[in-house]
Amino acid sequence: MASEIQVLKFGGTSVKSIGRIEHVAGIIAECARTQKVIVVVSAMGDTTDYLIKLAKGCSATPDKRELDALLSTGEQMSISLLAIRLRDIGVAARSLTGGQVGIFTESIHTNARIVDIRKEALAKHLEDNDVLVVAGFQGVTPDGDITTLGRGGSDTTAVALAAAVNAAGCDIYTDVDGIFTTDPNLVNNASLLRTVSYGEVLEMARLGAKVLHPRAVELARQYGVKLRVRNTFKPEDKGTLIVGGDMEIFRAISSVAVDKDQAAVAIMDVPDQPGIAGKVTGALAKRNIGIDMIVQSFHPSTDHNSITFTVQSDALDETVAVLNEIKDALGARVVQVDGDCAKVSLIGAGLVEQPDIPSRMFTTLGENKINIKMISTSEMKISCIVSRAAADQAARLIHEAFELHLLQKENAAKV
Amino acid sequence: MASEIQVLKFGGTSVKSIGRIEHVAGIIAECARTQKVIVVVSAMGDTTDYLIKLAKGCSATPDKRELDALLSTGEQMSISLLAIRLRDIGVAARSLTGGQVGIFTESIHTNARIVDIRKEALAKHLEDNDVLVVAGFQGVTPDGDITTLGRGGSDTTAVALAAAVNAAGCDIYTDVDGIFTTDPNLVNNASLLRTVSYGEVLEMARLGAKVLHPRAVELARQYGVKLRVRNTFKPEDKGTLIVGGDMEIFRAISSVAVDKDQAAVAIMDVPDQPGIAGKVTGALAKRNIGIDMIVQSFHPSTDHNSITFTVQSDALDETVAVLNEIKDALGARVVQVDGDCAKVSLIGAGLVEQPDIPSRMFTTLGENKINIKMISTSEMKISCIVSRAAADQAARLIHEAFELHLLQKENAAKV
Numbered sequence: 001m002a003s004e005i006q007v008l009k010f011g012g013t014s015v016k017s018i019g020r021i022e023h024v025a026g027i028i029a030e031c032a033r034t035q036k037v038i039v040v041v042s043a044m045g046d047t048t049d050y051l052i053k054l055a056k057g058c059s060a061t062p063d064k065r066e067l068d069a070l071l072s073t074g075e076q077m078s079i080s081l082l083a084i085r086l087r088d089i090g091v092a093a094r095s096l097t098g099g100q101v102g103i104f105t106e107s108i109h110t111n112a113r114i115v116d117i118r119k120e121a122l123a124k125h126l127e128d129n130d131v132l133v134v135a136g137f138q139g140v141t142p143d144g145d146i147t148t149l150g151r152g153g154s155d156t157t158a159v160a161l162a163a164a165v166n167a168a169g170c171d172i173y174t175d176v177d178g179i180f181t182t183d184p185n186l187v188n189n190a191s192l193l194r195t196v197s198y199g200e201v202l203e204m205a206r207l208g209a210k211v212l213h214p215r216a217v218e219l220a221r222q223y224g225v226k227l228r229v230r231n232t233f234k235p236e237d238k239g240t241l242i243v244g245g246d247m248e249i250f251r252a253i254s255s256v257a258v259d260k261d262q263a264a265v266a267i268m269d270v271p272d273q274p275g276i277a278g279k280v281t282g283a284l285a286k287r288n289i290g291i292d293m294i295v296q297s298f299h300p301s302t303d304h305n306s307i308t309f310t311v312q313s314d315a316l317d318e319t320v321a322v323l324n325e326i327k328d329a330l331g332a333r334v335v336q337v338d339g340d341c342a343k344v345s346l347i348g349a350g351l352v353e354q355p356d357i358p359s360r361m362f363t364t365l366g367e368n369k370i371n372i373k374m375i376s377t378s379e380m381k382i383s384c385i386v387s388r389a390a391a392d393q394a395a396r397l398i399h400e401a402f403e404l405h406l407l408q409k410e411n412a413a414k415v
Numbered sequence: 416m417a418s419e420i421q422v423l424k425f426g427g428t429s430v431k432s433i434g435r436i437e438h439v440a441g442i443i444a445e446c447a448r449t450q451k452v453i454v455v456v457s458a459m460g461d462t463t464d465y466l467i468k469l470a471k472g473c474s475a476t477p478d479k480r481e482l483d484a485l486l487s488t489g490e491q492m493s494i495s496l497l498a499i500r501l502r503d504i505g506v507a508a509r510s511l512t513g514g515q516v517g518i519f520t521e522s523i524h525t526n527a528r529i530v531d532i533r534k535e536a537l538a539k540h541l542e543d544n545d546v547l548v549v550a551g552f553q554g555v556t557p558d559g560d561i562t563t564l565g566r567g568g569s570d571t572t573a574v575a576l577a578a579a580v581n582a583a584g585c586d587i588y589t590d591v592d593g594i595f596t597t598d599p600n601l602v603n604n605a606s607l608l609r610t611v612s613y614g615e616v617l618e619m620a621r622l623g624a625k626v627l628h629p630r631a632v633e634l635a636r637q638y639g640v641k642l643r644v645r646n647t648f649k650p651e652d653k654g655t656l657i658v659g660g661d662m663e664i665f666r667a668i669s670s671v672a673v674d675k676d677q678a679a680v681a682i683m684d685v686p687d688q689p690g691i692a693g694k695v696t697g698a699l700a701k702r703n704i705g706i707d708m709i710v711q712s713f714h715p716s717t718d719h720n721s722i723t724f725t726v727q728s729d730a731l732d733e734t735v736a737v738l739n740e741i742k743d744a745l746g747a748r749v750v751q752v753d754g755d756c757a758k759v760s761l762i763g764a765g766l767v768e769q770p771d772i773p774s775r776m777f778t779t780l781g782e783n784k785i786n787i788k789m790i791s792t793s794e795m796k797i798s799c800i801v802s803r804a805a806a807d808q809a810a811r812l813i814h815e816a817f818e819l820h821l822l823q824k825e826n827a828a829k830v
Contacts, residue, residue, distance in 0.1 A: 018472035021473060022473070051492070054433065054492075054496055055496065057433035058433060058436060058437070058496050058497075058499040058500040058503060059500060059502065059503035060503075061503075062499040062503075063499050063502040066496075066498040066502065066510055067499065069491060069495040069498075069510050069512075070495035070499070072491075073488040073492050073495075076484060076488045077469075079484070080481045080484040080485035081469055081470065081481075081485060083478065083481040083484075084470055084477045084478050084481045084482065087474065087478040087481065088473060088474035088477075095481055097484075099514075099559075100560075144515050145515075
């Protein structure tokens, strides 16, 4: 397909009222003057939460297939309203549900992955219309059942469509200016990053910076989709461009992220045998529970291990239930839970080359009497679990210690 | 297909809240104990009106394709919520949109007619589930565009599905006890009819008794679908059964109907030439405006006719616009409008055999100083146009004059 196609994605706050839909239609109309445009939208404002509340009113554990059918109406509402507005201002727009555009997924309800996009159908629709307004977050199984893509679903839809049509770019419009060195609500001199690498933004996303969902970023990296995060309410600003090669990165550290939805679970006194960690993660994976940090410690005096790991808070109850089921088979004695957890992370493509960075981070926290419960590092990030009450302060201290507020100046000079 | 399938249809007021959805699920579960069940539901309460309001916020004249995509979400919400509730109470239910069940329609948006129902898909779904919860009011075109069926759409969906699966019966659940001799809000001793013929109910529906839409009744008659109108909130009551043969009818008169959404339009001084009425109705039909009563009167002294007819009030403006366009071509001089119209009708399969009935009706109105503006009769009804303010009184007087309040006793004796 021709590469003069632009993908624009608007989140729920960008379309939460008729007034905002009108505003967004203006941005799209401007873009459509020179390019074919595929627009991906989320449900209006709090619609999804409202629908979930209705479902919970009908059942404590709503059937997942039916929940998907219900939730998908949220996006169907916003695409048709936006298309109505676009046509009203003279733009040849057409709304398409996930099924209509041919976004095929697995049959895993509420958390399906995209398997295929019917490119020919998409090409035909693009030929017939200037703007396609596609429902984010949803797809269909080959049997025609409606599925939803789970968290970050609309970003993923946008990137997948951009990849399918080999789009010139994929702009993710949101209610912030772009990607910052940390949450600007937390640190008032946080710096806006003009460019950031897939790898860095992936770490940020995984670590709880709610800018872009990791699924979407991974997909963008895989297909080389040029992603840009920008502000719906400042369409003249360019926001943050997520660039390809990590080689372009000139910063050791790019950001500090906080994730307060963490819980730690420990299985104590497991015999020191190979395969225990695999059994634990395997049992959890069967229930679709992903674990995050995992620390295994050996107590030589007892020949026993303890395995501690973190999960998202909302998966805590199910995690504990799974562990209690397999506890005896593992020969473990106790399952301990620490619900008071937050993860504070330092992210940067150059971390690996500067070994003093971890110690500066830990020292900063220690000097300020913030207790570190767990530590986990990778090539591009250092994460510490602290108590939830200390998380914001920890992030501020680290942001200050590494002088991240100066990054904006640096950006301005170099870009 | 086996004939032990029952179709149940619930209107918007029957599913307007979670509490009502729970109640309705109970009725369905009871029915599903002995039969396969297809449930057709409308959108919850005022959802459709709310969606139309949103659309009007985006455009004074919303694109019809997009409006259909928007409106169809209302039913999709109610089917998935009802299926969630049914599964919660242990009923093997599955929701299906018009597209998923294979209800194919014309490509006429906002007012499509059903062309075909994919019976094999329906049979497969019925094999796999005990209860199918199908979205009323909607279908898809062969291209996959979502359509809506217009007024009475959900009743039509229910009857069409009943015909497709050769159902044992089709119960239309609503918020009244069944079909009455007239509107019980108007005449407090109105009688509930235990049985009524397709023909009678068709006349009632056409004449503004908002019980069942004529499209649905016509379809039921065509395919011999056994229709029953019953009260969602008195599920133990049997309501009104609409029976096949008019030969079974033992009543001359069955009901009085009032329709206050009428307007009369007159084209004055049209030359007395063949084909004028055809041209007028043809021009209106092109805009999808149906006319109701039509009276043509000849004035020999001038060699000119005047044609007077009634339309639904909401079509009045467009009707006048059309007439003004064609006025000169017809050689007509004036278009007159009378917006203060209501239609009061007497309905009964035996009317034709009792010629005294019309005169008794007109005399009743005359004696009570109610002016009759127009009269129209058919084999099964006599309609009078009166001023809107007189309509309710006219209906009460006629109901009393023909002693329709005694019909319930008669029903009880004979059924």
